[in-house]
Amino acid sequence: MKVLEVRGLTKYFNGQKVLDDLNFDLNEGEALGFLGPNGAGKTTTLRIITGLYRPSAGRVFIAGIDAVADPIKTKGLFGVCTQDFSFNAHYSIEQDLYFYARLYGLPRRAAMEKARRALEWADLLEHRRKNGDHLSGGMRKKILFARAMINDPPLLLLDEPTTGLDVHARRELWEMIRDLKSRGKSILLITHYLEEAEQLCDRILIIKKGRLVAEGGPGELRQIVDVARLLTVDLYRQLTLEEKEWLCAFPGVKNCKSRGTTVEVALDSSPQRVGDFVQEICLRLQPLSISLRDASLEEVFLEVTGRED
Numbered sequence: 001m002k003v004l005e006v007r008g009l010t011k012y013f014n015g016q017k018v019l020d021d022l023n024f025d026l027n028e029g030e031a032l033g034f035l036g037p038n039g040a041g042k043t044t045t046l047r048i049i050t051g052l053y054r055p056s057a058g059r060v061f062i063a064g065i066d067a068v069a070d071p072i073k074t075k076g077l078f079g080v081c082t083q084d085f086s087f088n089a090h091y092s093i094e095q096d097l098y099f100y101a102r103l104y105g106l107p108r109r110a111a112m113e114k115a116r117r118a119l120e121w122a123d124l125l126e127h128r129r130k131n132g133d134h135l136s137g138g139m140r141k142k143i144l145f146a147r148a149m150i151n152d153p154p155l156l157l158l159d160e161p162t163t164g165l166d167v168h169a170r171r172e173l174w175e176m177i178r179d180l181k182s183r184g185k186s187i188l189l190i191t192h193y194l195e196e197a198e199q200l201c202d203r204i205l206i207i208k209k210g211r212l213v214a215e216g217g218p219g220e221l222r223q224i225v226d227v228a229r230l231l232t233v234d235l236y237r238q239l240t241l242e243e244k245e246w247l248c249a250f251p252g253v254k255n256c257k258s259r260g261t262t263v264e265v266a267l268d269s270s271p272q273r274v275g276d277f278v279q280e281i282c283l284r285l286q287p288l289s290i291s292l293r294d295a296s297l298e299e300v301f302l303e304v305t306g307r308e309d
């Protein structure tokens with residue numbers, strides 16, 4: 001079942017097109033990475049899904065309900081963790097969660113129980129009497145997750161949840177996301193950390209200037225840009241122009257860049273004979289070392305978002 005459907009989403013701000021006919025789906029139990037350079041339109045998309053902005057054109061359906069025409073009806077179907085947040089200065093985090101549970105209509109006793117269980121889930125029970133502003137950045141994000149999940153919605157929207165956190169805090173949040181996924185929740189994850197998307201997401205979308213430029217599983221994306229592997233060749237001197245042309249002319253070579261005495265050769269996914277290629281390089285260039293590896297998601301991202309329109 002599709003938990004989220006985005007159809008032809010277009011948004012203008014002051015005559016400038018920020019989203020351009022964006023289409024994607026999020027299936028039940030799926031984690032979808034939503035990536036793109038700064039200003040690509042990720043947060044704008046999220047704000048339209050949550051009903052904060054109206055689109056200039058296009059539709060959004062959450063669990064089949066039209067979120068643009070009837071945003072009130074969809075409010076209980078998603079939890080959101082935004083980049084901007086605040087805590088009521090007079091509330092402890094326990095009262096904060098109780099308040100949110102009451103907003104969703106839970107009776108007093110059930111809301112208290114819910115707040116307590118949410119604190120346990122976030123591993124913050126011992127800090128329950130503190131105000132959110134007095135917690136560390138990682139703890140604050142955990143409380144925001146707990147808030148977003150207080151009414152147990154099927155869809156979770158996360159806008160850069162781990163930005164600015166240390167490695168330990170990031171890993172704790174990853175565990176919480178994995179736990180939500182194991183409970184069948186659908187997750188839209190905006191992130192600039194490609195490793196995070198690779199670790200947590202089943203599928204990844206990359207947008208640029210409000211347009212979808214790539215979509216697929218982390219492995220599939222490498223094939224989309226057709227840079228499957230990278231061969232790094234270290235020389236004792238710089239590569240000559242003639243040698244560069246010779247390298248680029250080999251079958252399966254996508255491009256070839258040299259920086260100082262290091263040469264990086266991008267190879268496509270065709271079943272070429274890499275062994276023969278390496279042998280020829282050794283004979284002609286007598287390199288200090290050669291290494292072959294799969295292209296990283298970061299390299300795919302740079303290729304896709306760096307292309308001219």
Ligand SMILES: Nc1ncnc2c1ncn2[C@@H]1O[C@H](COP(=O)(O)OP(=O)(O)OP(=O)(O)O)[C@@H](O)[C@H]1O
Nearest residue numbers: 013014018036037038039040041042043044045192
């Ligand atoms: N309320 C607004 N009024 C005018 N322009 C806006 C508004 N909100 C966003 N924009 C513009 O829309 C574009 C997309 O912004 P958005 O915040 O959606 O990008 P993003 O992909 O989330 O970027 P980042 O990764 O930096 O958070 C930007 O050019 C931004 O300046």
